[in-house]
Amino acid sequence: MAFPPPKFVTGLKCFVCGSTYQYGNMMTCPSCGIQGILDVQYDYDALARYFKHESLNHRPLDHWRYRELLPISSEISLPNLQVGSTPVYDSPRLARAVGIGQLFLKDDGRNPTSSLKDRASSIGVLKAIEFGYTTIACASTGNAASSLAGLSAATGLQSFIFVPERAPEPKVTQLLIFGATVLKVKGTYEQAFDLCREACVEFNWYNRNSGTNPFLVEGKKTAGLEIVDQCKDHLPDWVVVSVGDGCTIGGIGKGFQEMKRLGFTERAPRLLGVQAEGARPIVDAFCSGKDLVPSEPHTLADSIAVGTPRNWRRAIQQMKASSGDMITVADEEILEAMRMTARLAGVFGEPAGIAAVAGLKKAIEQGIVKSNESALVVITGNGLKDISSAKQAAGEALHIEPNIDALSHALPVLSMSNVLSQS
Numbered sequence: 564m565a566f567p568p569p570k571f572v573t574g575l576k577c578f579v580c581g582s583t584y585q586y587g588n589m590m591t592c593p594s595c596g597i598q599g600i601l602d603v604q605y606d607y608d609a610l611a612r613y614f615k616h617e618s619l620n621h622r623p624l625d626h627w628r629y630r631e632l633l634p635i636s637s638e639i640s641l642p643n644l645q646v647g648s649t650p651v652y653d654s655p656r657l658a659r660a661v662g663i664g665q666l667f668l669k670d671d672g673r674n675p676t677s678s679l680k681d682r683a684s685s686i687g688v689l690k691a692i693e694f695g696y697t698t699i700a701c702a703s704t705g706n707a708a709s710s711l712a713g714l715s716a717a718t719g720l721q722s723f724i725f726v727p728e729r730a731p732e733p734k735v736t737q738l739l740i741f742g743a744t745v746l747k748v749k750g751t752y753e754q755a756f757d758l759c760r761e762a763c764v765e766f767n768w769y770n771r772n773s774g775t776n777p778f779l780v781e782g783k784k785t786a787g788l789e790i791v792d793q794c795k796d797h798l799p800d801w802v803v804v805s806v807g808d809g810c811t812i813g814g815i816g817k818g819f820q821e822m823k824r825l826g827f828t829e830r831a832p833r834l835l836g837v838q839a840e841g842a843r844p845i846v847d848a849f850c851s852g853k854d855l856v857p858s859e860p861h862t863l864a865d866s867i868a869v870g871t872p873r874n875w876r877r878a879i880q881q882m883k884a885s886s887g888d889m890i891t892v893a894d895e896e897i898l899e900a901m902r903m904t905a906r907l908a909g910v911f912g913e914p915a916g917i918a919a920v921a922g923l924k925k926a927i928e929q930g931i932v933k934s935n936e937s938a939l940v941v942i943t944g945n946g947l948k949d950i951s952s953a954k955q956a957a958g959e960a961l962h963i964e965p966n967i968d969a970l971s972h973a974l975p976v977l978s979m980s981n982v983l984s985q986s
Contacts, residue, residue: 672945774873787818807867809878816881837922866915
């Protein structure tokens, strides 16, 4: 079945050379090769006549409420899973602990496969169907993979997933339960990425990799659209996002700029990008003003352990557009933030998502973010995705005999543990 093109999409534009192309099944700029990441262009003047405040009032609470701002055909059937409209929590106890006036958490671990990546995969499977594919593939350190597997199951596509051998077992198990064919690559994420790209060409599979597929970032930008929609009366000064490939923060930033352009807000929040100290190529490029230099990643935050990020230009563009900044955090700071966020805000995030909390705390200590400002942290994935890291952060249970004397003996230890957890 042939589908009409998305109504408001005007074409694609290269981040490197600025060339523009007609809308179609393209991955990267023909002139610039794999470095030539493309950006979806829209007719915002036409959009402004259709996409208004009142138009959202009676729409379902999912990310399809922003359909005009997404590159999908008006005649294509949407997946049955609810993606988006994840909750935003005011977290005063955590705010006091990190040293800021007001702190909100947007828990994207509440999406169908427990990560923000569902936003991207929901677009990816629809593009595959629109362009006539029956099979879709991606390379991932975990979340994008499980997301694609779940959305493929919901739409009837066959999925092939390439993961590095270090991918956490809970994430691999999630892939398998959704019926994906999982290929553990004996190498790095970058090697899995390259092999996936070659396989898509060789076997005519649709390539879902958000690093090079221009349409996937449009799904991630719905987190930015939502933040403006949900926080219109108290839009935070800063939005803090962990950074791996650069797609998520780049997409969220684009969402902010679009909502500003369309009159939904007078200002866009400033972006704070957070990378792990052991995987910081975008931070180094941002600070130096030079092109990105690939590196070998070393961090427990597997979802942002990316040594050769493909979307670094988009990420830096959006941080500069928002007058934002970047910072790095050590793995020990991430583990501390996991405990703090769970015990003071009741949100259990995986290391990559919680890295943003650690980054905010450090940015306040360094004076990048002021203590009288407000911030929203995007928690990009659920803590159950990486149990081994959670166990490092949580500590051990106490073992006691089944009698009251043993319990009485343990109570002083329990009391001290509770005091330490609140400090």
